[in-house]
Amino acid sequence: NLVLCSKGIPQTLAAFGLESFLDEAGCKLVFYLHRVARGVSLSTTCLLSGFQAIKLCPGISRWMDLHIRSPKCIVLCCFLCSVLHLVVNIYIVRYVTGPVNSKNKSMDKIYLYCSSPIPGRLLFSVMAVIYTFTDALCLALMVWTSGSMVLVLHRHKQRVQHIRSSRLSPRTSHETRATHTILILVSMFVSFHALASILSYWIIQLQNPSQWLRSISVLVASGFPT
Secondary structure, three states, X not given: OHHHXXXXXXXXXXXXXXXXXXXXHHHHHHHHHHHHHHHHHHHHHHHHHXXXXXXXXXXXXXHHHHHHOOHHHHHHHHHHHHHHHHHHOOHHHHHOXXXXXXXXXXXXXXXXXXXXXXXXXXXXXXXXXXXXXXXXXXXXXXXXHHHHHHHHHHHXXXXXXXXXXXXXXXXXXXXXXXXXXXXXXXXXXXXXXXXXXXXXXXXXXXXXXXXXXXXXXXXXXXXXXX
């Protein structure tokens, strides 16, 4: 909800022709909330996939299963993810400014409702490495845990195949339906986030990104939360 509201509502208002409806504090808050919400959404979805994989994994010890699935562990993991993204994105408070009033717009990245100075090479490189590492790590973990769940479901289906074959049931098995759901969700998740990251990097690299490119980027970034 935060991802959709912090980026979708201002972008929609700007698309209808409203300009300078946010002051500098509003711009900082909107951009900061969006980046934090996006990071927390990515991390917690990755955690959810990990907890589901642990729940299905037959080889994990009962002690570890009970401790990892306990509410305290889940709340602690979500809290640490939130703190991590609150700290990582703190630079936005200094980086993003309000609507551009200067006639010289060549030194700013112009958004529809806010602006930001073109980042220095060092800052851009550091933030690019941090964002790329965190996003790639979460996506890789989600692909790995989803693949583990699909493998466990496939093995379970093979073990009980002779029981179902004796019943002559034409219905699709629960394992097959669960596998299809996992594959669809992880494919959508990885595709939307990978494409959104590529578009964001492209926009930052361009001196004056076009309006349609910014709109497509917002649309793609809002795809999975929607």
